[in-house]
Amino acid sequence: MSINYQDRIPNNIDLGSNRTLQRALEHWQPEFLNWWQELGPRDFQVADVYLRTATSVDAKGWATYGFVRMPEYRWGIFLADRDPERKIGFGDFYGQEVWQQIPGEYRSILRRLIVTQGDTEPASVEQQRMLGHTAPSLYDLRNLFQVNVEEGRHLWAMVYLLHAYFGRDGREEAEELLERHSGDANKPRILGTFNEPIRDWLSFFMFTYFTDRDGKFQLKSLAESSFDPLARTCSFMLTEEAHHMFVGDTGINRVVRRSLEVMKELGTEDPLAVRNASAIDLPTVQKYLNFWFSSSLDLFGSESSSNAASYFANGLKGRPDESRYEDHVATEQMFTLERPHGLDVTSEEIPMRNAMNEVTRGSYVADCDLGVKRWNRLIERAGYSFRLSLPSTRFRRNIGAWAGIPTDPTGRPITQQEFDARKVDWLPSEADQSFILSLMHGVNEQGKMAAWIAPPDRGINNNPVDYEYVKLH
Numbered sequence: 397m398s399i400n401y402q403d404r405i406p407n408n409i410d411l412g413s414n415r416t417l418q419r420a421l422e423h424w425q426p427e428f429l430n431w432w433q434e435l436g437p438r439d440f441q442v443a444d445v446y447l448r449t450a451t452s453v454d455a456k457g458w459a460t461y462g463f464v465r466m467p468e469y470r471w472g473i474f475l476a477d478r479d480p481e482r483k484i485g486f487g488d489f490y491g492q493e494v495w496q497q498i499p500g501e502y503r504s505i506l507r508r509l510i511v512t513q514g515d516t517e518p519a520s521v522e523q524q525r526m527l528g529h530t531a532p533s534l535y536d537l538r539n540l541f542q543v544n545v546e547e548g549r550h551l552w553a554m555v556y557l558l559h560a561y562f563g564r565d566g567r568e569e570a571e572e573l574l575e576r577h578s579g580d581a582n583k584p585r586i587l588g589t590f591n592e593p594i595r596d597w598l599s600f601f602m603f604t605y606f607t608d609r610d611g612k613f614q615l616k617s618l619a620e621s622s623f624d625p626l627a628r629t630c631s632f633m634l635t636e637e638a639h640h641m642f643v644g645d646t647g648i649n650r651v652v653r654r655s656l657e658v659m660k661e662l663g664t665e666d667p668l669a670v671r672n673a674s675a676i677d678l679p680t681v682q683k684y685l686n687f688w689f690s691s692s693l694d695l696f697g698s699e700s701s702s703n704a705a706s707y708f709a710n711g712l713k714g715r716p717d718e719s720r721y722e723d724h725v726a727t728e729q730m731f732t733l734e735r736p737h738g739l740d741v742t743s744e745e746i747p748m749r750n751a752m753n754e755v756t757r758g759s760y761v762a763d764c765d766l767g768v769k770r771w772n773r774l775i776e777r778a779g780y781s782f783r784l785s786l787p788s789t790r791f792r793r794n795i796g797a798w799a800g801i802p803t804d805p806t807g808r809p810i811t812q813q814e815f816d817a818r819k820v821d822w823l824p825s826e827a828d829q830s831f832i833l834s835l836m837h838g839v840n841e842q843g844k845m846a847a848w849i850a851p852p853d854r855g856i857n858n859n860p861v862d863y864e865y866v867k868l869h
């Protein structure tokens with residue numbers, strides 16, 4: 397169904413025919429807008445921003461571009477079209493009709509999944525709210541705001557499900573999504589990474605590369621769900637998510653390119669010399685990568701998880717791209733896990749269903765590595781031997797078998813003493829963070845770019861790079 401922009405809440409679910417739901421969502425709408433004013437992008441609410449808005453959910457025509465003030469962005473409810481033939485693709489109900497309503501026994505675990513997903517969306521907007529002041533260009537400022545409004549829409553996507561399918565409990569959960577806040581000591585966001593501060597643009601690019609990519613994999617798992625409205629909501633969210641990862645990927649690419657240019661100009665790889673020329677040295681890029689990759693790995697949960705096994709059994713949450721696997725029931729297979737044992741490593745066989753978090757994490761790591769390979773090709777072509785790399789999945793973990801176990805970036809278990817002594821080489825130190833912050837100054841002049849980042853290869857929607865993407869007045 398095409399998107400109806402006449403209603404107060406744009407939608408393609410024929411919201412007007414369900415007055416109760418419409419009223420409930422119209423009641424939540426002003427609370428969302430208050431939250432956006434208070435905790436959304438700070439100070440840019442009257443700027444005209446060149447944003448894309450969904451106009452239909454098919455592959456061709458879902459984005460139109462135009463200048464919009466962020467609070468006037470048309471947040472709404474957009475689900476991918478329903479496939480009447482769709483069957484449950486895995487688990488105990490494999491091959492049966494997908495569900496249009498939630499079987500009573502799965503209500504609370506499904507609610508928990510939807511709330512956890514929904515919680516990350518406003519969290520990321522809160523984390524990024526100060527970045528508008530230090531954008532390296534108008535192009536980047538626009539991308540930040542595009543990401544922010546779409547995360548706001550992803551919150552709407554989950555709030556719709558809570559209101560439509562979970563009655564009073566769902567309405568209460570929807571309120572609480574606006575009451576927990578990133579980094580709040582009393583009411584923090586649910587998952588660790590979403591309470592980490594994002595004060596600088598290098599962190600923003602790492603977050604959009606690594607953490608939004610967790611979003612991609614989680615949404616792909618939920619797009620396989622036996623609960624069809626969740627599957628359809630997540631399928632459409634994935635189309636928006638792609639741009640967020642593009643922002644991260646190209647952002648890191650441009651930081652690396654700029655460092656290489658400076659190294660060439662100065663004729664040295666010396667990190668200090670690169671820093672003195674107001675660019676970011678590659679070892680510092682590696683440290684920020686280590687931080688955000690390891691934090692994002694935690695978002696997949698424990699390697700061995702009875703939650704994951706029951707999500708799989710019930711068909712509520714599967715593996716990304718389930719059709720690529722041969723066995724969709726997975727009751728006979730085992731998975732080999734590596735666990736720490738003092739300074740040694742032992743392995744253990746666990747049932748495949750319990751290992752679904754680890755299976756998804758494995759696909760995620762392979763996807764993350766593609767970008768690292770691309771950045772390394774830039775470095776190689778420039779004639780330097782330095783290489784970026786993903787640290788081991790054991791490194792700096794807070795969730796799962798390796799939580800709190802000190803290892804080096806290759807995953808070799810070490811003593812806490814050694815970890816503490818080497819930490820400054822592996823993770824952003826206070827001095828590194830101060831240096832990165834010292835580079836962060838807003839560049840708002842049309843066509844200008846901060847010294848620490850190369851310009852992008854192309855602009856948005858066939859516009860030039862130096863287009864006035866944000867009109868600040």
Ligand code: BYC
Nearest residue numbers: 512513516520587588608611614694695697698701703704
């Ligand atoms: N931090 O069996 P376990 C996105 C909790 S990102 C804190 O190990 P399970 C986005 C867990 O909740 C995608 N707590 O794990 C990106 C559980 O607590 P309860 C977000 C954590 O349940 C950028 C307990 O530990 N979507 O969209 O198998 C910008 C034991 O759980 C963490 C989803 O996450 C952590 N890192 O899997 C904007 C999808 N990890 O329930 C947006 C929905 C685990 O015992 N969520 N815990 O109180 C899920 O599928 C699962 O909840 C998880 C955890 C994959 C997160």
